Amino acid sequence: MHLPTAFLRVALRRTVLPSSKPSFINFPIRHLSSTTHKMSTIPTPPITPLTPFTPLTPSSIHSNDTDATSVADETESQDGNEEYTPRYIDVGINLTDPMFSGIYHGKQYHESDLEDVISRAKESGCKKLLVTGSDLIESGEALKMATEHPGFIFATVGVHPCSSSQFESPTHLPEDGEEYLQKLKELAMSSPQVGAFGEIGLDYDRLSYADKETQNKWFSRQLDIAVEVGLPLFLHSRAAADDFEKELLKMPRWEKLKGGLVHSFTGTKEEMWKLVNAGLYIGINGCSLKTEENLEVVKEVPLESLMLETDGPWCEIKRTHASAKYLEEAPPIAPTVKNKKWKKGCLVKDRNEPALISNVATVIAKVKGVTTKEVIEAAWENTVKLFSRLDDAPAEKKEE
Numbered sequence: 001m002h003l004p005t006a007f008l009r010v011a012l013r014r015t016v017l018p019s020s021k022p023s024f025i026n027f028p029i030r031h032l033s034s035t036t037h038k039m040s041t042i043p044t045p046p047i048t049p050l051t052p053f054t055p056l057t058p059s060s061i062h063s064n065d066t067d068a069t070s071v072a073d074e075t076e077s078q079d080g081n082e083e084y085t086p087r088y089i090d091v092g093i094n095l096t097d098p099m100f101s102g103i104y105h106g107k108q109y110h111e112s113d114l115e116d117v118i119s120r121a122k123e124s125g126c127k128k129l130l131v132t133g134s135d136l137i138e139s140g141e142a143l144k145m146a147t148e149h150p151g152f153i154f155a156t157v158g159v160h161p162c163s164s165s166q167f168e169s170p171t172h173l174p175e176d177g178e179e180y181l182q183k184l185k186e187l188a189m190s191s192p193q194v195g196a197f198g199e200i201g202l203d204y205d206r207l208s209y210a211d212k213e214t215q216n217k218w219f220s221r222q223l224d225i226a227v228e229v230g231l232p233l234f235l236h237s238r239a240a241a242d243d244f245e246k247e248l249l250k251m252p253r254w255e256k257l258k259g260g261l262v263h264s265f266t267g268t269k270e271e272m273w274k275l276v277n278a279g280l281y282i283g284i285n286g287c288s289l290k291t292e293e294n295l296e297v298v299k300e301v302p303l304e305s306l307m308l309e310t311d312g313p314w315c316e317i318k319r320t321h322a323s324a325k326y327l328e329e330a331p332p333i334a335p336t337v338k339n340k341k342w343k344k345g346c347l348v349k350d351r352n353e354p355a356l357i358s359n360v361a362t363v364i365a366k367v368k369g370v371t372t373k374e375v376i377e378a379a380w381e382n383t384v385k386l387f388s389r390l391d392d393a394p395a396e397k398k399e400e
């Protein structure tokens with residue numbers, strides 16, 4: 001997630017929030033059996049080959065789309081060439097951002113087009129979205145969105161490093177940091193539509209929001225909570241690689257955690273390999289593809305370790321980025337207009353959204369010299385492996 005919009009939003013909320021606590025905070029806690037499972041060893045690098053690709057049978061190709069997401073669509077065209085219908089999971093999308101309600105920098109420019117954004121995501125091949133929560137309120141909003149789109153939207157629950165001062169702020173809802181943590185834990189355990197614990201981590205690029213000490217303290221405390229919650233992690237690390245790894249991989253806690261994704265990766269090759277060798281996954285979006293150096297790193301990320309994200313409304317691929325040259329032939333998804341000239345059915349300039357995730361896959365494939373299908377299928381397999389609640393197996397079965 002990117003600030004400062006989120007920060008501004010928090011400031012706005014403080015002025016408009018009702019005095020009573022939002023109802024989501026009182027969700028019943030459901031103790032998941034998975035919290036008692038413990039990882040007995042440190043995760044090893046994910047070097048096992050991907051599960052063999054299973055083509056659809058003709059009868060299942062046209063089944064309704066909620067069922068058809070468990071295997072990719074693949075058919076033979078009349079000329080014998082294989083046709084592939086992509087299936088994406090956008091693992092990092094900030095759909096609670098005000099921009100998707102038509103609000104930019106605190107000003108309403110157009111009506112909410114959130115449902116259009118969701119429809120476009122589906123039309124573009126997104127089968128699931130993992131909506132980022134970056135503080136308690138936003139995580140509750142993400143979960144509400146997930147309950148409105150069951151099986152399609154999942155939420156993360158956690159506090160972003162740049163919002164970690166909320167734990168210590170008397171102006172925020174739960175007045176005590178430990179009480180705040182408890183509410184987070186309750187929310188994270190309240191629904192099977194919470195797909196991950198996060199966004200948590202460290203961000204030393206934006207210390208004005210929270211200093212290092214505050215970030216580290218609450219990163220550590222949230223990792224403690226994550227052990228109890230028993231969900232995989234959605235992680236943010238920016239300009240803080242050493243401290244991030246030190247805290248995350250601290251024993252014995254690390255072996256009790258359920259692994260994780262380091263999203264919006266912009267680090268060096270060395271940093272990437274340390275994370276991959278610890279068994280972590282690497283989330284790639286437009287921000288991970290800005291410079292030639294970024295592209296050299298992405299080239300090396302093993303297919304078995306990558307996931308696709310947009311981080312919308314942020315991190316779109318811009319014409320000035322090193323990645324743009326790989327998109328010259330990419331067809332436009334929809335007409336793009338400025339926010340002031342918004343029209344129904346149009347993309348908004350400088351507002352990234354899940355429908356644009358194919359651009360990320362296209363660039364990665366070209367940089368790595370593989371097919372887009374290989375990238376998309378690898379990302380799918382990696383995603384449902386780590387974030388197992390996003391898998392299509394019936395929820396009751398998985399919880400057993």
Ligand SMILES: [Zn+2]
Binds near residue numbers: 002235263264
């Ligand atoms: Zn982030």
